[in-house]
Amino acid sequence: MATHPDNLRARLEERADLLEGTRLRYRALHKLLRAFFWKDRVRTNLELLREVALAQPQVDATLESVARRAEAEGWPAGSAPMKLLAEVNRLREAIAWTVERRLIAKKKPELLGEALLKLEEEVLDAGPLLGRRLWAQAVEILPRNLTELRAACAAAEVLERVFKRPSPEGALPFDAAEVDELRRALPLADEALAALWARLDRFDGTGRVRAFLEKGMKRAPVHPPRSGPELLHHAAFWRDLARARLKALLESRLSPVVPREEEWPELLGWLVEREGPAQARLTASEVLSEGRAGLLEVAAELAALSRARPVGPWNEEAAWVRLWTAAQRARSETGPDAERLRESLRLFIRLRGQGQIPARLFSPERNTLVPPGSGQAGSEPEDLPGLVQRAREAAGRPREGRVSG
Numbered sequence: 001m002a003t004h005p006d007n008l009r010a011r012l013e014e015r016a017d018l019l020e021g022t023r024l025r026y027r028a029l030h031k032l033l034r035a036f037f038w039k040d041r042v043r044t045n046l047e048l049l050r051e052v053a054l055a056q057p058q059v060d061a062t063l064e065s066v067a068r069r070a071e072a073e074g075w076p077a078g079s080a081p082m083k084l085l086a087e088v089n090r091l092r093e094a095i096a097w098t099v100e101r102r103l104i105a106k107k108k109p110e111l112l113g114e115a116l117l118k119l120e121e122e123v124l125d126a127g128p129l130l131g132r133r134l135w136a137q138a139v140e141i142l143p144r145n146l147t148e149l150r151a152a153c154a155a156a157e158v159l160e161r162v163f164k165r166p167s168p169e170g171a172l173p174f175d176a177a178e179v180d181e182l183r184r185a186l187p188l189a190d191e192a193l194a195a196l197w198a199r200l201d202r203f204d205g206t207g208r209v210r211a212f213l214e215k216g217m218k219r220a221p222v223h224p225p226r227s228g229p230e231l232l233h234h235a236a237f238w239r240d241l242a243r244a245r246l247k248a249l250l251e252s253r254l255s256p257v258v259p260r261e262e263e264w265p266e267l268l269g270w271l272v273e274r275e276g277p278a279q280a281r282l283t284a285s286e287v288l289s290e291g292r293a294g295l296l297e298v299a300a301e302l303a304a305l306s307r308a309r310p311v312g313p314w315n316e317e318a319a320w321v322r323l324w325t326a327a328q329r330a331r332s333e334t335g336p337d338a339e340r341l342r343e344s345l346r347l348f349i350r351l352r353g354q355g356q357i358p359a360r361l362f363s364p365e366r367n368t369l370v371p372p373g374s375g376q377a378g379s380e381p382e383d384l385p386g387l388v389q390r391a392r393e394a395a396g397r398p399r400e401g402r403v404s405g
Contacts, residue, residue, distance in 0.1 A: 015062050016081070019088050022059050025052050026091035033098040042123050047143040049120055052095075054145070056113030063089060124203040134212040135229065141203045142228030148195040149228060152235035155189035158182065159242040173245070176272050182242075183265045189239040196232055256340035257299035262287055267296065274300065294329025298341055298384060301326060320392050327384035338384070345387035349394045 029052050032041045042049060066085055069075075075082050092112065099115050100108060104122055109115040124141060142149060158181045167173040174182060200210045213229055217236050225234040250259045250267060259267055266287060273280035282293040282300075301323040330338065381387055 015066060016084070018059065018062055019066070019084050022052075022055065023084065023088050023091065025055075026088065026095060030091060030095050030098065033095065033102060038102065039123050039126060042119070043140050046120060046123075046140055047145050049116055050143055050145050053113045053116035053120070054147070056111070056116070059088075059092075060112075063092075121203075134209050137204065137209050138200075138213055138229040139227050141200055141209065142196065142232055144228050144231060146196070146199075146228065148192045148199070149231055149235075151188055152192035152196065152239075153225075153231055155185040155192065156235040156238040158185040159189065159238040163238070163242050163245050172249070172272060172275060174268075174272070176269070179269045179272055182246075182268060186239075186242065186264075189235060189242075193232075193236055193239060253303055254296060254299040255303050256344055257296055257337040259296070263296075271300075291330050291333040294326050294331075295333045295337060295341065297326035298323060298330055298388075299337075302341070302344060320388075320395075324385060324388045324392070327388045330384055333384075341384065342382070342387055345384075345391050348391045349387070 025048060028045075029048055032038060032045055032048070035041045063085065066081070070082060070085065096112050096115070099112070099119055102122075103115065103119055105118060109118055158178075162174050162178055162182065165173075197210065200213070201207070204210060213232065216233055217240070219237075221230070221234045221237060225231045246264065246268070250264065250271075253271060254267070266282075266285060270280060270282045282288065282297050284290040284293045288296070301319065305319055305323070330341075381390065
């Protein structure tokens with residue numbers, strides 16, 4: 001039984017909105033492509049061209065699905081949905097024919113969406129008219145609906161939310177849930193921004209547009225971004241700020257070891273876990289070997305012992321046990337980071353603390369040079385566990401045997 005025309009639009013469901021929106025965009029794009037100065041018109045409306053191109057696979061699938069359903073159910077030819085379907089198909093064919101004429105490439109894409117993106121490349125390759133300003137060129141090269149620009153903005157939203165708010169001194173600026181967001185946002189921002197700069201280099205042979213945009217990248221955005229270059233500026237600023245803040249945070253928490261960038265994702269989560277009473281250990285992984293994880297644990301414990309006295313209860317003996325246990329994991333580690341840790345421990349042995357007050361290792365009020373000839377300077381062991389044990393003894397505690405876990 002044929003469906004009543006009044007119910008046909010309801011049968012289309014959300015596909016009616018897609019087809020009506022497509023009809024409006026097709027009409028506007030067809031008018032641009034038929035204009036006498038069509039390249040200039042397209043250059044100033046690249047967002048429309050890209051929107052049509054990116055939606056084309058979904059539009060094609062919808063047109064085919066609706067046509068099959070209309071034939072199977074016998075929809076009347078004069079009904080509103082059938083008229084809509086016919087007009088969208090007519091405009092699609094007209095745009096496809098015009099795009100094929102406008103393309104210069106000998107090998108032209110078969111799919112309309114790919115042909116539109118190829119036309120965008122040719123228009124941008126042709127370059128702007130003489131006298132065009134750099135900002136106008138940047139707006140044309142970076143339309144707001146670029147997939148990479150949307151990805152960069154999504155990552156920047158996370159980074160801005162985490163690093164824009166104030167945080168107490170010495171506290172981590174993020175929690176465990178936000179660490180997972182940062183792990184996804186940082187590589188996403190890096191990849192998206194790299195693709196955007198590559199696009200600028202691709203369509204700006206002189207390099208003037210990129211140089212122009214890079215000048216303002218270190219300044220904080222002063223108003224909500226609207227154009228493509230402003231969105232790039234916003235994303236690049238917060239990516240750079242986040243990386244600088246994270247680098248400074250890791251250096252302060254793990255000095256004198258210098259964390260590698262590929263270690264950042266695992267270290268951020270571990271630092272959050274260390275804030276709890278359990279004092280979580282750093283687990284070895286594909287990125288972190290057992291010895292490297294132990295080395296970073298030693299650095300974290302040393303950095304914690306070197307800061308001012310903590311607020312609230314603190315067990316100094318437990319801190320020394322954790323330090324010695326971590327040193328056992330890192331016993332076989334070599335290289336600049338391991339040597340810097342040994343030098344830090346040797347320095348403490350020479351600047352031993354006073355009395356029995358459980359103050360921090362390198363607090364200035366506790367540093368006293370070891371008297372010459374005391375027998376301690378110059379006789380330190382070379383392995384990390386031995387240096388930790390000697391540092392523990394130099395902290396002013398009586399000799400009670402080796403620290404053990």
